[in-house]
Amino acid sequence: MKNLILLFALTLIFNVSAQEEDMSNLNWLTDLEEAKLISLKEKKPILLYFTGSDWCAPCKMLKQDFFSTPKFEEKAEKMVLVMVDIPRRVDIISPEQKKINMDLVRKYNKNGSYPNLVALNAKGKVIGEISGYTFLRETDRHYAFVDSVLENY
Template sequence: MKLNTLKLIAMKKITFVFLLTLITTVYVSAQEINWLTLDEAIALQKKEPKKIMMDIYTNWCGPCKMLDKNTFQNKEVADYVNKHYYAVKLNGEGNDVVTYKDKAYGNPNYDPAKANRRNSAHELARYFQINAYPTVLFFDETAEVITPLRGYQTPPQLELYLKMFKNDDHKNIKTQDEFNTYYNAFKAEFKG
């Protein structure tokens, strides 16, 4: 009986060490995007011009959580965004005050009791005409909106837009047929 108890204790210790190692490996391998506020990103643009990628999400949005977990924590996506963009998060129904083009935007109808349910839309989300979550909004180096990208995107799907906007390829695309040609010729490198 004592031998079985010792074996059980040893197995529990081995299992604990294995789980601890697994959790540490997963945590360390997950890459983080360096998220900023819009105010910080615009200030940085003045010193070192880069485009801005803004994730507009809500607390209740399932696809927003998937975008965070599956796409934004993908090492290739995070590395690319951190190198070539200023990344911003905006809760589309939150109550932060955000300045854009010298005007402060807030959410005067925000209800704290609804923080994790549908709430009033943030004034900046309304200004950008965001009506779906998640929406990834791209800005040029002078904080002018390039375009919104609505809905959940896998790493390879987002890669197309990250590279297209970073390289200014979008400036040569004027029609849906030209976009389709670009899309069909694009070779995704990100896994996911």
């Protein structure tokens, strides 16, 4: 029984570590107010990423196919990134962060689409949005969206 518990604990630790390693080269914030200050200071657009990290299959695919690529990492240097995670598991984010994230969903993701990318200016005004990701795993629309935000900011 002790071995089974140990095996379960090790599996859990490995899964949490693997989640944290994904997109680790990117500086994802969780505080929009902090992102606005950085956006204003550095004259960069804000990219909100609405995800359900533990339940949304298209979110997981987009993370792998888009966010975890060198091509996106290069573009990310010109943006302020904010991850708005709405997980089902209660141990992924704190209750306080979940409340903050739900407030952001109500304000910027009213349709409840996941994954959903919303670009903002430093004042928090929406300047673009793209939602969804298909099982065809084509990222062209997402790169075009990011390029458009960067070109027009």
